[in-house]
Amino acid sequence: MTRAGFSGAAAIAGIGATEFSKNSGRSEWQLACECVLAALDDAGIDVAEVDGFSLFTMENNPEIAVARALGIPQLSFFSRIPHGGGGACAPVQQAALAVAAGVADVVVVYRAFNERSGHRFGAGPPPFAYNPSTDQEYRNWINPYGLLTPAQQEAFLAMLYMHKYGATSEDFGRISVLSRKHAANNPKAWFYQRPITLEDHQNSRWIAEPLHLLDCCQESDGGQALVIVSTERARDLPNPPAVIRAAAQGVGPQQISMSSYSRADIDRLPEVNLVAEQLWRQAGLGPEGIDAAVLYDAFTPMVLLQLEEYGFCGIGEAKDFVADGNLEVDGRLPVNTHGGQLGEGYIHGVNGIAEGVRLIRGTSTNQPAKPVEHVLVTGGSPVPHSAIVLGTDD
Amino acid sequence: MNEETVVRTAVPRLVVTQDNEFWFRAAREGRLEIQRCADCHVLRHPPAPVCPECRSFDWDTVESSRRCTLHSYTVLHYPRDDAFDYPLTVGLVDLEEGIRLVADIAGVDRDELEFGMELEVGFTEHAHGEILPQLRRPRGSRS
Numbered sequence: 149m150t151r152a153g154f155s156g157a158a159a160i161a162g163i164g165a166t167e168f169s170k171n172s173g174r175s176e177w178q179l180a181c182e183c184v185l186a187a188l189d190d191a192g193i194d195v196a197e198v199d200g201f202s203l204f205t206m207e208n209n210p211e212i213a214v215a216r217a218l219g220i221p222q223l224s225f226f227s228r229i230p231h232g233g234g235g236a237c238a239p240v241q242q243a244a245l246a247v248a249a250g251v252a253d254v255v256v257v258y259r260a261f262n263e264r265s266g267h268r269f270g271a272g273p274p275p276f277a278y279n280p281s282t283d284q285e286y287r288n289w290i291n292p293y294g295l296l297t298p299a300q301q302e303a304f305l306a307m308l309y310m311h312k313y314g315a316t317s318e319d320f321g322r323i324s325v326l327s328r329k330h331a332a333n334n335p336k337a338w339f340y341q342r343p344i345t346l347e348d349h350q351n352s353r354w355i356a357e358p359l360h361l362l363d364c365c366q367e368s369d370g371g372q373a374l375v376i377v378s379t380e381r382a383r384d385l386p387n388p389p390a391v392i393r394a395a396a397q398g399v400g401p402q403q404i405s406m407s408s409y410s411r412a413d414i415d416r417l418p419e420v421n422l423v424a425e426q427l428w429r430q431a432g433l434g435p436e437g438i439d440a441a442v443l444y445d446a447f448t449p450m451v452l453l454q455l456e457e458y459g460f461c462g463i464g465e466a467k468d469f470v471a472d473g474n475l476e477v478d479g480r481l482p483v484n485t486h487g488g489q490l491g492e493g494y495i496h497g498v499n500g501i502a503e504g505v506r507l508i509r510g511t512s513t514n515q516p517a518k519p520v521e522h523v524l525v526t527g528g529s530p531v532p533h534s535a536i537v538l539g540t541d542d
Numbered sequence: 543m544n545e546e547t548v549v550r551t552a553v554p555r556l557v558v559t560q561d562n563e564f565w566f567r568a569a570r571e572g573r574l575e576i577q578r579c580a581d582c583h584v585l586r587h588p589p590a591p592v593c594p595e596c597r598s599f600d601w602d603t604v605e606s607s608r609r610c611t612l613h614s615y616t617v618l619h620y621p622r623d624d625a626f627d628y629p630l631t632v633g634l635v636d637l638e639e640g641i642r643l644v645a646d647i648a649g650v651d652r653d654e655l656e657f658g659m660e661l662e663v664g665f666t667e668h669a670h671g672e673i674l675p676q677l678r679r680p681r682g683s684r685s
């Protein structure tokens with residue numbers, strides 16, 4: 149396999165976050181500035197050196213607002229990635245490409261919001277849904293029939309997946325229990341020291357059948373930032389580099405946001421498969437070379453589907469792969485060791501990238517005993533997808 | 543509507559464009575129309591300006607028999623919107639013509655839902671004010 153041109157050229161040198169809460173008590177703009185400063189401090193890089201930002205299109209705090217507030221004198225690179233959590237890892241790809249191409253030297257990625265005390269994604273369509281454009285036209289075919297939230301929109305996939313492969317609500321629940329177990333040992337997690345049982349999961353109220361409340365991630369206030377520089381520079385900084393070995397985006401056939409219902413198999417995720425193929429080619433390894441993973445867990449069924457699409461197990465076999473303990477800290481593939489978005493907090497997947505960095509540094513609060521050389525971090529589904537492979541320096 | 547009957551709904555207003563206006567107009571008249579490529583005759587839904595098979599911009603429509611089978615479904619409990627009654631059953635169906643459609647299901651109990659069951663597309667004015675498809679048991683079938 150041949151490696152992509154930018155594979156290994158850039159690294160995540162700093163991570164920084166605010167607390168993850170249900171009511172931050174301060175502006176989203178302040179959260180963004182706080183987490184950016186924390187990440188730069190972690191990287192040992194002066195704030196005035198930042199010359200690039202890469203963000204979500206959904207980010208409410210534009211790069212120029214943060215640059216102005218922090219007195220960053222100039223930016224030579226700034227980009228935005230659509231599709232919410234699906235695109236979570238793509239700003240890191242943008243940053244790596246910019247650094248590898250010499251367009252920017254210090255690129256910061258951040259996601260900061262009051263997603264619990266302000267607009268809640270689980271409450272209904274976001275404010276931009278009411279802008280009548282081709283971008284929102286897909287809502288014509290789902291919203292007027294009651295499918296208003298992400299949980300409601302992916303329920304068809306989960307229901308059909310259970311029917312086809314014999315998976316049960318308990319199989320989804322095991323992901324929730326695992327995440328809360330990991331979160332219970334992570335002081336940064338909202339659900340620190342609050343594990344749950346499978347019985348708790350089963351007893352939690354229905355949201356959108358087959359999804360119970362405890363199949364759904366949290367809604368959180370908070371900010372998370374990442375600092376990307378060249379791997380060469382990262383070697384001279386305080387923390388071991390988390391080298392960006394691969395980074396990819398994917399859109400599949402007849403893709404619609406959250407509702408690609410015209411595909412033959414609605415329970416398959418071709419955009420995830422497309423990302424996987426690119427990652428393996430870029431990094432020069434396959435799923436067997438991944439030591440731990442942070443899989444986007446807005447809703448538990450997507451963790452099972454992603455395990456399959458990334459090739460960690462066969463199609464329809466994720467329930468057994470999970471039940472056999474493979475996702476535990478001492479298992480074959482420790483998953484969501486920070487507690488995931490179910491347990492730690494929902495920072496639209498960017499807090500998961502920070503956990504990927506900690507796993508490479510060896511500093512997760514649930515650090516596996518085995519050597520961790522390659523970590524997969526993924527964005528959300530079923531929407532346009534993104535993911536990265538982080539590696540130790542070699 | 544007077545003040546007392548105003549429904550506060552989060553359902554966005556329809557985004558009606560030159561590409562999909564035919565569909566909503568037909569729905570208001572109680573017909574289910576499906577967009578068809580005028581060149582290669584492949585059906586498509588949701589509507590779009592061009593055929594993804596042959597890239598022709600020419601299209602016409604065919605009227606659906608409205609007969610369908612249940613491909614998947616969900617029962618919604620939370621959050622609740624004023625335009626619907628909960629628990630709300632929503633189905634994804636395979637129309638006889640070979641395309642998929644989403645609509646809420648009326649008159650079928652939760653326990654009676656089955657993958658592959660026969661349903662029919664009817665039309666009703668939803669509480670948010672739009673006349674749109676609603677799934678129900680086929681006419682003449684036992685309920």
Ligand SMILES: [Zn+2]
Nearest residue numbers: 579582593596
């Ligand atoms: Zn055609």
